[in-house]
Amino acid sequence: MAGLVAAAEARRLGAAPLVFEKRRLPGGSMRLSSGVIWRHREFDRFRAECPDGDERLQRRVFERLDADLRWLADLGAPVTAQETGNPLTTGMRFDPAALTEALTVAAGGLAAPGRAGVVCGSAVPEPPGDAPLILATGGFAASRTLLREHVTPEAEHVLLRTARGSTGDGLRLALDAGGSTSAGLDEVYGRAMPAPPARVAPEDFVRLSQLYARHAEVENELGARFRTATWSEIDVAQWAARQPRARAWMRVPVARLRERVRGRTVGEMIEAAAAAGAPVRREPEHVTVETVAGITTTLGGLLVDEHARAAPGIFACGADAGGIATGGYASGLAAALAFGRIAARAALGEAP
Numbered sequence: 001m002a003g004l005v006a007a008a009e010a011r012r013l014g015a016a017p018l019v020f021e022k023r024r025l026p027g028g029s030m031r032l033s034s035g036v037i038w039r040h041r042e043f044d045r046f047r048a049e050c051p052d053g054d055e056r057l058q059r060r061v062f063e064r065l066d067a068d069l070r071w072l073a074d075l076g077a078p079v080t081a082q083e084t085g086n087p088l089t090t091g092m093r094f095d096p097a098a099l100t101e102a103l104t105v106a107a108g109g110l111a112a113p114g115r116a117g118v119v120c121g122s123a124v125p126e127p128p129g130d131a132p133l134i135l136a137t138g139g140f141a142a143s144r145t146l147l148r149e150h151v152t153p154e155a156e157h158v159l160l161r162t163a164r165g166s167t168g169d170g171l172r173l174a175l176d177a178g179g180s181t182s183a184g185l186d187e188v189y190g191r192a193m194p195a196p197p198a199r200v201a202p203e204d205f206v207r208l209s210q211l212y213a214r215h216a217e218v219e220n221e222l223g224a225r226f227r228t229a230t231w232s233e234i235d236v237a238q239w240a241a242r243q244p245r246a247r248a249w250m251r252v253p254v255a256r257l258r259e260r261v262r263g264r265t266v267g268e269m270i271e272a273a274a275a276a277g278a279p280v281r282r283e284p285e286h287v288t289v290e291t292v293a294g295i296t297t298t299l300g301g302l303l304v305d306e307h308a309r310a311a312p313g314i315f316a317c318g319a320d321a322g323g324i325a326t327g328g329y330a331s332g333l334a335a336a337l338a339f340g341r342i343a344a345r346a347a348l349g350e351a352p
């Protein structure tokens with residue numbers, strides 16, 4: 001998201017950016033996402049929910065997002081809903097595949113190596129030296145090594161609910177060039193997902209999310225309990241990621257199976273987990289589902305200033321830039337959109 005946005009903005013300003021995408025297709029986690037780009041309605045609420053984030057960075061996302069969403073819609077990205085479905089937040093929903101397509105075109109289209117545009121199957125090289133470099137490699141949620149180093153000793157057990165390419169390349173590159181890390185390097189956003197032997201394909205990451213901890217008793221395999229205290233249930237996945245084998249059991253009273261969470265009933269979510277192969281125990285009064293923490297994105301990353309500067313001549317945006325959602329959760333797509341544009345303007349020496 002952030003890289004394509006930065007390239008689209010740079011082209012609008014008259015530059016001819018080269019986008020290196022290491023995977024076969026552009027889009028990263030954006031392509032796998034629900035496509036809801038949002039901000040909190042009140043800045044105070046944003047601060048309260050992400051208290052350890054850098055207020056200057058948060059203010060930039062908060063103040064720019066509405067105009068950035070209009071810019072995105074003007075690129076031709078189809079808006080599928082004008083609201084988020086959550087009274088605490090405002091934003092828009094996009095179709096992720098169509099959004100990726102519109103942004104790829106705006107970024108110069110798919111291109112052959114060495115040509116301006118989006119070159120797939122091509123990892124970002126060393127800093128070019130003669131041109132500014134914008135890092136937008138999506139954080140390190142796909143690297144079990146970095147997750148073990150910074151987030152959890154149970155890293156080998158978590159489900160990588162993220163795009164394969166986000167293995168911390170931007171972080172390494174900027175640190176080598178003199179950058180430093182943000183607060184909250186140990187923080188991740190995630191979801192409870194059906195536990196093995198369930199098989200969860202990337203296109204099922206959204207559909208198979210188990211989002212009913214508020215209706216359940218949540219336990220680890222030693223019987224220790226956890227009670228969710230957030231509307232996003234981010235705390236459940238964060239907790240489970242650090243429990244033995246990154247597992248959490250959700251015990252749901254049968255009477256709660258008809259409760260609705262984000263358009264689905266609890267019963268439907270459980271049936272989807274069972275059909276995918278997760279262990280589900282059915283008793284007269286309860287249904288218990290074994291879940292595993294699914295790591296979606298890292299919340300810590302590079303330390304950047306409000307112009308997305310991470311090191312001399314190097315800018316970072318999207319999940320590569322930490323310090324925005326620290327202490328809680330805010331829209332990763334929104335941060336990628338706002339700071340993608342900011343990074344492009346700063347890299348070209350334009351007014352913010």
Ligand SMILES: Cc1cc2nc3c(=O)[nH]c(=O)nc-3n(C[C@H](O)[C@H](O)[C@H](O)COP(=O)(O)OP(=O)(O)OC[C@H]3O[C@@H](n4cnc5c(N)ncnc54)[C@H](O)[C@@H]3O)c2cc1C
Binds near residue numbers: 020036165205
């Ligand atoms: C299932 C799911 C649902 C989600 N739903 C939402 C939602 O509804 N709303 C929301 O706000 N957020 C959502 N997110 C999170 C959101 O997708 C991310 O926060 C966002 O995509 C981050 O943008 P990014 O540009 O940093 O990374 P990405 O969009 O992941 O892009 C990073 C790109 O960099 C590439 N790359 C990595 N290393 C290199 C390298 N060395 N050289 C070249 N290319 C490289 C990767 O292959 C990838 O294509 C969701 C994520 C998932 C997985």
